[in-house]
Amino acid sequence: QRLQHDTAARLPLAYMRLRRAIRNVIENGEVQVGHALPSERDLARALTLSRVTVRKAIGGLVEDGLLTQRHGAGTFVSERIVKPLSRMTSFTEDLRARGLNPRSEFFERAIGEVNPEEAMAMNLSPGTQVVRLHRLRYAGDEPLAIERSAVPLSLLPDPGLVEDSLYEALDKLGNRPTRALQRLRAVVLGPAQLRLLRLPIGSAGLNIERRSFLDDGRIVEFTNSWYRGDIYDFVAELQSD
Ligand code: 16G
Known part of the structure; x- marks a missing residue:
């Protein structure tokens, strides 16, 4: 009914x-x-x-x-949270689609200059200003991921625009990325990460690096995420050549 x-x-x-x-x-x-x-x-x-x-x-x-x-x-x-690898969804969207309540605890939400790693990843010149986010991401009360993002200030003029979801803020500005490159690596989470994610020593995580772009090729974000290995599955459909 x-x-x-x-x-x-x-x-x-x-x-x-x-x-x-x-x-x-x-x-x-x-x-x-x-x-x-x-x-x-x-x-x-x-x-x-x-x-x-x-x-x-x-x-x-x-x-x-x-x-x-x-x-x-x-x-x-x-x-488990099963994420199709070929679709560019946000943390918030993934959780909402499952009836879960996404929220973030911010450790950093500020303007700064790109560090060397970000500058190289985003192909920006040293000194470029970015909005930097460092967040612990939850489903309700359960921590699921740690995320560090950098977004050029030219595409996100004020860190305060990110209430909780980065993609929602970018969407409102007409700057939501349409393509991305992503790298996934298995990692053993470090002590600080384990504490934040409330996991036992030796727990595995997925380190995911995402570089996202606008249609015109401008880079929107460089995000490093550590997703819990005990909850997330990344899946893809494959075709033979
Ligand atoms: C996802 C993305 C991350 C993006 C974030 C935006 C992966 C592996 N990473 O976590 O790159 O910055 O979503 O989510 O999917 P938000 O709009 O909820 O802040």
């Missing part, structure tokens, strides 16, 4: 509407992380849709990382 009610009549195809509707109930927390969805057959019957439509909608959400299928057991809202 909820699903029927939420179905956005604007989307042209039934499976797209259903995909959106299921996304909405997860975002609203009506089906929680780890919980099961009704079976394909029950959904099809309750919504008077074909099973092909239901399967296609669910398949799309599995690809998005929002749902997980376990053989013989059914379809569940993913417990």
